[in-house]
Amino acid sequence: MEYSEKVMEHFVNPHNVGKLEDADGIGEVGNAKCGDIMKMYLKIENDIITDVKFNTYGCASAIATSSIATDMIKGQPLSEALKLTNKAVVEALDGLPAVKIHCSVLAEQAIKAAVKDYYDKNGIEYNKADFEFEDHHH
Amino acid sequence: MKVYADNAATTKISKIALDAMMPCFLETYGNPSSLHSVGQDAFHAVRDARNTIAKCINADPNDVYFSSGGSESDNWAIKGAAYLMAKKGKKHIISSKFEHHAVLHTLNVLEKEGFEITLLDVYENGLVRVEDVKNAIKEDTALVTIMFANNEIGTVQPIREIGAVCREKGVLFHTDAVQAVGHVPVDVVADNIDMMSFSGHKFHGPKGVGGLYCKKGIRLPNLIEGGAQERNRRAGTENVPAIVGMAAALKDACDHMEENTKKLVKMREQLIEGILKIERSRINGDREHRLPGNVSACFEGVEGESLLLYLDIMGISASSGSACTSGSLDPSHVLLSIGLPHEIAHGSLRLSLCEDNTPEEMEYIIEQLPPIINRLRDMSPLWEKIQKEGK
Ligand SMILES: Cc1ncc(COP(=O)(O)O)c(C=O)c1O
Ligand SMILES: [Zn+2]
Numbered sequence: 001m002e003y004s005e006k007v008m009e010h011f012v013n014p015h016n017v018g019k020l021e022d023a024d025g026i027g028e029v030g031n032a033k034c035g036d037i038m039k040m041y042l043k044i045e046n047d048i049i050t051d052v053k054f055n056t057y058g059c060a061s062a063i064a065t066s067s068i069a070t071d072m073i074k075g076q077p078l079s080e081a082l083k084l085t086n087k088a089v090v091e092a093l094d095g096l097p098a099v100k101i102h103c104s105v106l107a108e109q110a111i112k113a114a115v116k117d118y119y120d121k122n123g124i125e126y127n128k129a130d131f132e133f134e135d136h137h138h
Numbered sequence: 139m140k141v142y143a144d145n146a147a148t149t150k151i152s153k154i155a156l157d158a159m160m161p162c163f164l165e166t167y168g169n170p171s172s173l174h175s176v177g178q179d180a181f182h183a184v185r186d187a188r189n190t191i192a193k194c195i196n197a198d199p200n201d202v203y204f205s206s207g208g209s210e211s212d213n214w215a216i217k218g219a220a221y222l223m224a225k226k227g228k229k230h231i232i233s234s235k236f237e238h239h240a241v242l243h244t245l246n247v248l249e250k251e252g253f254e255i256t257l258l259d260v261y262e263n264g265l266v267r268v269e270d271v272k273n274a275i276k277e278d279t280a281l282v283t284i285m286f287a288n289n290e291i292g293t294v295q296p297i298r299e300i301g302a303v304c305r306e307k308g309v310l311f312h313t314d315a316v317q318a319v320g321h322v323p324v325d326v327v328a329d330n331i332d333m334m335s336f337s338g339h340k341f342h343g344p345k346g347v348g349g350l351y352c353k354k355g356i357r358l359p360n361l362i363e364g365g366a367q368e369r370n371r372r373a374g375t376e377n378v379p380a381i382v383g384m385a386a387a388l389k390d391a392c393d394h395m396e397e398n399t400k401k402l403v404k405m406r407e408q409l410i411e412g413i414l415k416i417e418r419s420r421i422n423g424d425r426e427h428r429l430p431g432n433v434s435a436c437f438e439g440v441e442g443e444s445l446l447l448y449l450d451i452m453g454i455s456a457s458s459g460s461a462c463t464s465g466s467l468d469p470s471h472v473l474l475s476i477g478l479p480h481e482i483a484h485g486s487l488r489l490s491l492c493e494d495n496t497p498e499e500m501e502y503i504i505e506q507l508p509p510i511i512n513r514l515r516d517m518s519p520l521w522e523k524i525q526k527e528g529k
Contacts, residue, residue: 011447032480055518055519057520060447063517
């Protein structure tokens, strides 16, 4: 098994690590039993993600995925952020070993969970089906 | 600083082994089955290696068979004993929950073929209880196979006592001694062993070579059919350089076992002491019945693979039993077998030492660990939860 240089870059120096005390939406996915938890904090103004931070417990793949996914949605409108797929994240990392794909799914899910939290907190209507994913990737 | 602390995975070949091997490539390169003198020289080299190894484990050289390594020897002994005893209507095999996959996966295959498998508990301390072996043996028990020392948590099993129970009950006893041979005293006679697997690369010999001790009179069916090598029991032209290298390495390991053990235990305890100073850390496996060079730890709120890779960046090679290094979704079956919950087992670290390591290297590891663990915990939502709940 081997990680791409891009993965190692993001793992060694992950971007956007931390918390936002005044976050507008927080999403947490995964669980300790499976060895990955990702918590995403979003600051949202006029439907645009103005800031994002994450906390992740997990392997290099989980940390690198969190880092690059937060980069990819920062400054984006919510509609765009919600379109971010696991596939796009993996491609941006120049691929992941096959056994590691499951660790990367969390980023996409964490973003959705954080946006849903924002919608819920602000009474914004949304299509529930768009936010349904299996509670965990296993 | 560069620190190699993954000697349970594999070791660097020793100078002594390498020097013993070199002439086998350039001078003694004949086929040991050839009748000409070049072949005969190779034949003698293999014979001498067998004698050397037999002496190290107190076996009759005629009971030592060379193989491609630990995995092959485990497969051979277990499948062989199973098929041999099935002919007498005995189809029950006793083993333990934390065996190496070379044993467990072989047992899975046999179970599908209709054998009944009992896997004994290893309890919190990672030790099989002799009483449990005794109680598990039935009329139709064909084989007991219990590892000598565990590869992850380093616990050394009461092999002599288990062997005695098997002798008393007339049941075949195999032990996977891949982590033990060359590291702790092994005596197939005194330890009541019928069959024993070992592997060259775990004691500074070459990779891809190992052996099986099989006591006279146990007519194991062959695993590999073909030529008449290994007294008709294991076909294939002998890997002469590897066999010679393994023998030289084992002799060296056994000659220096006492002094190496002293040195290793000192370093091991130094590491353990340093590790236990870290908040919410623990050492896995019995503290006393333990390989001299094994340290197995868990750090709460930290995932093992990340820890491993950050250590690697600092020049430290170690290993982990986290799910993400095992290639499966579960953390290692060994850590689960001693009752660790998944979330703690994911945060495991194994440091396995050899006599080439130094106390200065241990100090370096102890220095490097806390900042890495703090960094990972700082970004860990699990650690946040642990702190909040304070449990
Ligand atoms: C306990 C145990 N058994 C078997 C093996 C397999 O040995 P080999 O790599 O020589 O096939 C190993 C090595 O990983 C081991 O630690
Ligand atoms: Zn992972």
